[in-house]
Amino acid sequence: MSEVVIEVVGLRKSYGDVEAVRGIDLRVRRGEVFALLGPNGAGKTTTVEILEGYRERTAGEVRVLGHDPARRDRALRERVGIVLQSTGIDPYLTVRETVELYARYFPHPRDVDEVIDLVGLTDKRDARVIRLSGGQQRRLDVAIALAGDPELLFLDEPTTGFDPGARRNAWEIVRNLASLGKTVFLTTHYMDEAENLANRVAVIARGEIVAEGPPGLLGGRHLAETLIRFRVRSGASGPPAVPGAVVRSNGLVEVRTETPTSTLHELTGWAMAGGFELDGLEVTRPTLEDVYLELTGGEAGAE
Amino acid sequence: MSDVALMLRQVRYTNKAFWRNPASAFFTFAFPLMFLVIFTSLLGKGTVPIGGVLIKQSSYYVAAMATFSVITASYTNIAMSVTYQRDSGILKRVRGTPLPGWAYLVGRVIHALLVAVLLVALTAAFGAVFYGADLPTGALLAKFVLVVVAGGASFAALGLATTAIVPNADAGPAVVNAIILPLLFLSGIFIPLGDNSPAWIRTVGTIFPVKHFADAMRAGFYGRPFRFEWHDVLILLLWGLGGLVAAARFFSWEPRK
Numbered sequence: 001m002s003e004v005v006i007e008v009v010g011l012r013k014s015y016g017d018v019e020a021v022r023g024i025d026l027r028v029r030r031g032e033v034f035a036l037l038g039p040n041g042a043g044k045t046t047t048v049e050i051l052e053g054y055r056e057r058t059a060g061e062v063r064v065l066g067h068d069p070a071r072r073d074r075a076l077r078e079r080v081g082i083v084l085q086s087t088g089i090d091p092y093l094t095v096r097e098t099v100e101l102y103a104r105y106f107p108h109p110r111d112v113d114e115v116i117d118l119v120g121l122t123d124k125r126d127a128r129v130i131r132l133s134g135g136q137q138r139r140l141d142v143a144i145a146l147a148g149d150p151e152l153l154f155l156d157e158p159t160t161g162f163d164p165g166a167r168r169n170a171w172e173i174v175r176n177l178a179s180l181g182k183t184v185f186l187t188t189h190y191m192d193e194a195e196n197l198a199n200r201v202a203v204i205a206r207g208e209i210v211a212e213g214p215p216g217l218l219g220g221r222h223l224a225e226t227l228i229r230f231r232v233r234s235g236a237s238g239p240p241a242v243p244g245a246v247v248r249s250n251g252l253v254e255v256r257t258e259t260p261t262s263t264l265h266e267l268t269g270w271a272m273a274g275g276f277e278l279d280g281l282e283v284t285r286p287t288l289e290d291v292y293l294e295l296t297g298g299e300a301g302a303e
Numbered sequence: 304m305s306d307v308a309l310m311l312r313q314v315r316y317t318n319k320a321f322w323r324n325p326a327s328a329f330f331t332f333a334f335p336l337m338f339l340v341i342f343t344s345l346l347g348k349g350t351v352p353i354g355g356v357l358i359k360q361s362s363y364y365v366a367a368m369a370t371f372s373v374i375t376a377s378y379t380n381i382a383m384s385v386t387y388q389r390d391s392g393i394l395k396r397v398r399g400t401p402l403p404g405w406a407y408l409v410g411r412v413i414h415a416l417l418v419a420v421l422l423v424a425l426t427a428a429f430g431a432v433f434y435g436a437d438l439p440t441g442a443l444l445a446k447f448v449l450v451v452v453a454g455g456a457s458f459a460a461l462g463l464a465t466t467a468i469v470p471n472a473d474a475g476p477a478v479v480n481a482i483i484l485p486l487l488f489l490s491g492i493f494i495p496l497g498d499n500s501p502a503w504i505r506t507v508g509t510i511f512p513v514k515h516f517a518d519a520m521r522a523g524f525y526g527r528p529f530r531f532e533w534h535d536v537l538i539l540l541l542w543g544l545g546g547l548v549a550a551a552r553f554f555s556w557e558p559r560k
């Protein structure tokens with residue numbers, strides 16, 4: 001097992017009466033991509049900013065690369081790259097000037113043009129920040145965080161506002177970083193992002209971790225029932241002879257099963273025998289989104 | 304790079320951004336020069352009694368506008384631009400990098416001082432060309448430069464302290480002007496305060512730093528008959544020190560909610 005880069009035990013944070021984080025434990029190892037998923041107000045930014053050293057914790061133990069981030073050691077800041085949920089950039093500097101400015105704060109910066117290429121801002125190199133679109137500014141945020149060649153990267157909703165192409169590109173960057181042995185801690189609202197990028201996902205709701213694990217296994221997802229759906233035309237001989245079949249009023253049939261292979265076999269046999277078609281046949285497994293909605297109580301933001 | 308080199312580099316980037324921003328270039332730079340032209344052409348023909356001597360108003364204004372320039376470039380400029388940077392999240396971003404906070408802020412203060420010195424030089428040149436004002440030389444010049452730097456640094460520190468009481472960037476101009484404009488008037492920057500000005504106004508002048516700064520600037524600029532008083536510089540520096548202590552205690556790197 002590789003070295004533990006982030007270790008959090010019993011972390012709590014209150015803002016006055018509001019308990020934003022209520023005793024969470026996390027452990028992230030070198031080379032991992034770890035995603036913190038959760039609805040608005042769940043405590044993601046609070047957690048990340050405690051790890052980054054911006055906020056003081058109310059209780060709990062936190063180690064980041066062996067440091068207590070609350071002490072804001074420079075030696076720690078030299079090894080960490082940060083994309084905040086929302087931050088500004090000087091509007092009157094150009095993209096290149098900006099990346100160069102931040103790169104030199106670090107002891108071993110990356111090549112400035114290479115970083116700009118990496119986030120796809122080559123065409124905008126000499127454009128002033130004020131002339132960039134929202135998504136382009138966000139890419140510049142990522143470039144700034146990469147400029148110091150950090151071994152640990154914090155990304156708080158890094159791809160919010162990205163077009164689909166830019167998101168794929170950002171994922172590619174994160175995968176490359178991981179393959180170089182860098183550690184990435186990200187928060188996101190996008191299930192597909194967590195699923196595509198993360199080795200491990202923790203779902204946070206109302207300040208508590210409600211599930212944690214590899215995205216494929218989250219919340220017992222791999223054990224959950226498969227859903228088979230289709231429509232039958234009139235002409236079908238009675239309801240399908242499989243256990244658990246439910247016929248909806250609009251003619252839609254739903255079957256939940258733990259043995260999808262044999263159930264499907266029976267259903268197709270039934271249709272072949274009757275000489276009709278299973279219209280719009282679908283076989284789906286619960287998506288990460290389903291699991292997530294289940295886990296977080298389907299709420300739209302915990303306020 | 305050493306921290307000092309990083310700080311000086313910060314001055315360079317601050318300078319680049321400063322001149323590209325139409326608002327800072329205009330309000331910080333063009334504004335004092337515009338005031339100088341307006342005041343001297345409107346009111347520069349009379350005289351004003353100071354310390355029992357009649358002084359040409361044009362001379363008075365050249366020194367007063369040099370004072371105004373330094374205050375605008377350091378106090379007003381720092382208070383407003385740093386509040387903007389705080390509220391737009393630039394300070395927070397910088398705070399997450401290895402750059403020491405002092406290097407960032409001192410970089411801005413040094414840039415403000417350079418702008419102040421440039422403005423004072425332009426004001427002095429204007430005075431010399433149009434009103435035959437004598438330019439300070441030798442020991443007087445040294446004193447004058449010292450006063451400019453002491454004033455610029457003190458007002459910059461007060462500007463940093465002021466950001467702590469500005470709730471957000473939108474309120475910046477209102478708060479900053481509410482503080483500095485009355486003081487500029489009560490300290491004789493826009494309207495000369497002669498020997499016969501009301502006592503309460505003179506009391507205000509002795510308490511706050513603007514009048515002391517203006518007196519020291521005038522004495523440093525013209526020499527006789529103005530008396531250069533070290534206590535003016537001392538009071539100015541004490542205010543600056545107070546500003547520094549307040550800034551160190553209350554300065555915020557993150558946007559105010």
Ligand SMILES: Nc1ncnc2c1ncn2[C@@H]1O[C@H](COP(=O)(O)OP(=O)(O)OP(=O)(O)O)[C@@H](O)[C@H]1O
Nearest residue numbers: 015018020038039040041042043044045046047085
């Ligand atoms: N500075 C603060 N002062 C007071 N309350 C705060 C502060 N920051 C966050 N909170 C509260 O703490 C809770 C968690 O907020 P946080 O920003 O961590 O959520 P989040 O998971 O990042 O949400 P989002 O997805 O919207 O970014 C919320 O109820 C929020 O209102």
Ligand SMILES: [Mg+2]
Nearest residue numbers: 044045046085
């Ligand atoms: Mg957040």
